[in-house]
Amino acid sequence: MSDITFIRAESVTTEPRLARGLLIGGTMALIAVLLFAPLIAVFAEALRQGWAASLDALASPDARSAIRLTLIVAAIAVPLNAVFGIAAAWAITKFDFRGKAFLITLIDLPFSVSPVVAGLALVLLFGAHSTMGAWLIANDLKIVFAFPGIVLATMFVTFPFVARELIPVMIEQGRAEEEVALTLGASGWRVFFTVTLPNIRWALLYGVLLCNARAMGEFGAVAVISGKIRGETTTMPIMIEMLYNEYLSVAAFSLAAVLALLALVTLTLKSLLEWRHADVLAATRRH
């Protein structure tokens, strides 16, 4: 009896078999064309002249300096954004103060600003013709068309990633555990490292992962502020553009394939985190 009602309930809350088949077939075909084809094309184009040509292109001084620069920029920008994310999440979720909603809007702001506009804004602030720029030149400091500018641009476009992951998780976890630890005599830092950090570590890792993927791949903002000085301010995406525009297709796609591999690693780690720690990350997905 109960079996019968179950089957009936099931059949009225889903679509007819044919419709389901068509929907699955249709969406998967679109996914194949829209997502998988571009991914496969990167590797196919990179290996067009064989492995040797591809590896040679990656061993060239230009490619190597681009890879090095991208790694260094990410190694600075990502930890800084993690520190920002943790500080912002702590201030926002552990205390009540006025203007909190506005502050969260400001943190999210970089997501609705074009990377090119971000680069432009940084050039206007630190460029040679501005007050700040004149002072920087007088003190022999360079931000625009130099390494610090690339780091700032990268931080701008990846700004909300860590904070956005941490804030919902920390709101859900509340303040009680930290307050108990304080009552038991733990110092502030001890509370953070032994109570808060273990609670948020997976969400933190998740945010850092996404932040890193975007940081290594940022193009628009870096293109504007780096000045594209070959071998000096060319990150991997900028180098890809240069090689591509010089019709060095295999070299461009080889470098692109390295970034695509990195994207695949990011996706794998991200999926593992989502499957293993669904309980913690559920809070971030609901927002």
Added chain:
Amino acid sequence: MRASLLRSPSPLPGFGLSFGIMMAILSIVVLLPLSALLGRGLMIGPADLWDMVNSRRIWSALELSFRAALIASVFNLVFGIVLAWVLVRYRFWGRKLVDAAVDLPFALPTAVAGISLTALYAPNGVFGQALAPLGIKVAYTELGIWMALIFIGLPFVVRTVQPVIEELDREVEEVSATLGARRTYTLRRVVLPTLAPAALTGFALALARSVGEYGSVIFIAGNIPNLTEIAPLLIVIRLEEYNYDAAAAIGIAMLLISFAMLLAINLIQIWSRRRIGLV
């Protein structure tokens, strides 16, 4: 002690330190640069700003950026809802792989996506050759810009709608069926309105992202002035000419139009939430 007027007391330490770090980094990275942009606009003055933006080439670029972003985001809105539904409700081979792959556009650098899409859709590419006999040209036309923006905006709606579908109460659909509603009617009148606020959030995120998108578009667009030249590219061109005022004017125009659009979407969202009785 002034802080105590603005915030309620808490036994937890570290407010000053965490708030300080947050405001310092927020100011240097985001607020000061954006103020510099807006300040530049104020210095130029509204009349001159208008003169600088008011040219055929800039209007075409702005119009193209917003039109292409809108078309791509509407596609992604519809496709995203259907895909999220298929991924949550149906069981089929390869589902988990596709579920993980939906985030590919977030992870794949835009420049990589740009050259790869161009390789596919160029006249000598795999898709380009297949479409040529049909008389369809994708690369170096506006269609190519749509394809690039569809690619980069694909995950947004899927990822906002998916958790809502997971939490949908199937009993509501049962009740609707018991009361005699056909499945399509239940989907349209019961399920879809519940998904609307989340779908709109995803749509707004995708739209904001696509309007400003640069890396994936410039390779496939062909960049012909008045035809396939997007607004961010025009900013880059002006900057390369060291014409900072003109670049700032276009940047400010883009900011203003984006914010107006996001505001409109927020209002629609509040309206749709009220209509289905949430909030």
